Amino acid sequence: MNFEHLLNNIPDYKVFLTVDEMNESSRKLAADYPDLVKMWEAGKSTKGEPIYALKIGEGSKNAFMFGCPHPNEPMGCMMLEYFTRYLCENDDFRKEFDYTWYIIKSIDVDGTRYNEGWFKGPFTLSNYARNFYRPIGSMQPEWTFPFDYKNYKWDTPIPETQILMKIIDETKPAFMYSLHNAGFGGAYWYLTRDIPEIYDSLYAAAAKQRVPLHLGEPEAPFIPAFSKAIYKMIAMSEEYDFAEQYGEGDPAEMMFAGDSSDSYAKKYGTMCLVAELPYFYSPKIEDTSELPYPRLQAVEQGLKENLETSDKLAYYYDQFRDLCGPDNDFVKIIGRSLDDRKKNYDTELNFARQNPENQKPCKVSEEFDNLIVTQFYKMLSWGSLIRGAKFERDKRKGTAEEEMLDRIIPQMEKEFDILAAKVEEMTQYSVVDIRRLVGVQLESGMIVADYVRKQE
Numbered sequence: 001m002n003f004e005h006l007l008n009n010i011p012d013y014k015v016f017l018t019v020d021e022m023n024e025s026s027r028k029l030a031a032d033y034p035d036l037v038k039m040w041e042a043g044k045s046t047k048g049e050p051i052y053a054l055k056i057g058e059g060s061k062n063a064f065m066f067g068c069p070h071p072n073e074p075m076g077c078m079m080l081e082y083f084t085r086y087l088c089e090n091d092d093f094r095k096e097f098d099y100t101w102y103i104i105k106s107i108d109v110d111g112t113r114y115n116e117g118w119f120k121g122p123f124t125l126s127n128y129a130r131n132f133y134r135p136i137g138s139m140q141p142e143w144t145f146p147f148d149y150k151n152y153k154w155d156t157p158i159p160e161t162q163i164l165m166k167i168i169d170e171t172k173p174a175f176m177y178s179l180h181n182a183g184f185g186g187a188y189w190y191l192t193r194d195i196p197e198i199y200d201s202l203y204a205a206a207a208k209q210r211v212p213l214h215l216g217e218p219e220a221p222f223i224p225a226f227s228k229a230i231y232k233m234i235a236m237s238e239e240y241d242f243a244e245q246y247g248e249g250d251p252a253e254m255m256f257a258g259d260s261s262d263s264y265a266k267k268y269g270t271m272c273l274v275a276e277l278p279y280f281y282s283p284k285i286e287d288t289s290e291l292p293y294p295r296l297q298a299v300e301q302g303l304k305e306n307l308e309t310s311d312k313l314a315y316y317y318d319q320f321r322d323l324c325g326p327d328n329d330f331v332k333i334i335g336r337s338l339d340d341r342k343k344n345y346d347t348e349l350n351f352a353r354q355n356p357e358n359q360k361p362c363k364v365s366e367e368f369d370n371l372i373v374t375q376f377y378k379m380l381s382w383g384s385l386i387r388g389a390k391f392e393r394d395k396r397k398g399t400a401e402e403e404m405l406d407r408i409i410p411q412m413e414k415e416f417d418i419l420a421a422k423v424e425e426m427t428q429y430s431v432v433d434i435r436r437l438v439g440v441q442l443e444s445g446m447i448v449a450d451y452v453r454k455q456e
Helices: 004-008 019-034 075-089 091-097 109-118 125-130 158-170 196-210 238-246 261-267 297-321 331-341 341-354 364-394 402-427 436-451
Strands: 039-043 050-056 061-067 099-104 147-149 150-153 173-181 183-186 190-191 224-225 231-232 272-276 278-281 289-292 361-363
Touching: 004 019, 019 050, 019 109, 039 158, 039 196, 050 075, 050 158, 061 075, 061 158, 061 196, 061 436, 075 099, 075 173, 075 436, 091 364, 091 436, 099 158, 099 261, 099 341, 109 331, 125 402, 147 231, 147 238, 158 261, 173 261, 183 190, 183 364, 196 224, 196 436, 224 261, 238 341, 261 272, 272 436, 289 297, 297 341, 297 364, 297 402, 331 341, 331 364, 361 364, 364 402
Parallel strands: 061 099, 061 173, 173 272, 183 278, 190 231
Antiparallel strands: 039 050, 050 099, 147 150, 190 272, 224 231, 289 361
């Protein structure tokens, strides 16, 4: 199927939409096409805000797409913003594809609002990190599906996940697209099953938009690759087994969330896709030239520097940790990761030293992933910790706690600035146009959806 008309009409987006702007756009779409679009409140968020869903078309198979499964990842919201209107305006395309489309532009509206400080720019590593928010795993819609494996059980899906479960159970989608994106790197994909016949098309979709492939490290060392930059969907059972094999103690004690939407939908035979795309680009991410030392050296150094930065974060967090109540969403993910930092370091180091792949010469892309990208993600931790400290300070006007926080917040900001300057200098990055990233994400989805609809 030819997608050129679909791709050529993507607007040249310059900013990301807020939750209010997305909701208003959905209302307008439903008003413009009352016979084609159904809009309804699918449920309430954790904080009680309505989450809206759209149904478009009457095809023979169901497809379900949802944006912001992680609220710092609004790329999918922009793709859905465009795609929903395109579906309504192009009858031939909609009818030929023969899907009924179920769509939620942002499933985590609470977290999306926390990120809106960087949605309108400037699009720099520092501004992104300063306004970044990502919830702890136990508050993520994507990672609180029911899970029962060996010594661990999770049976408390959050309200957002319950909304996803209800739609999945009612529609039994043939195709499902959880719309993620990465902060840094290149394009890479996750699939439920190995589909070699579409991989060249996925690579071409990225090349068409001049988005390089991610050729560095996978997100987690236990993730199997189907092909270059194409991976099997992450499952919590595999994370458990990894921790059991290479860590110490009971893996259940380190787990604090559930399984993914892909794992939940498998019972319906659903083919799921995730397309990870970067906001920021550096030429080093696609440089496969070899360096004069083994990959293990870069992995070990990266793990060491990561632990050292975590130790600094812990030093400051411990000074106001006891002040933080359950309403401080910014520090929840920080606290858990810092508490487990040494155990996670030992597990990953143990695996790295046993992995024969790490004896091969290190590539520039792998060095970049281990030594620079990891520190970029530590910038995000600093940003969240500073926001958490300011949240507590602003509740304590005229108190000794306010004075203490006023003293340590500038110190944390200085640490942030030092790290940010280092990362900004070493990455030599550029910002990737939203239009191009929407193009890759949209075409990737259409490639997989087209494959699925042609199956028996």
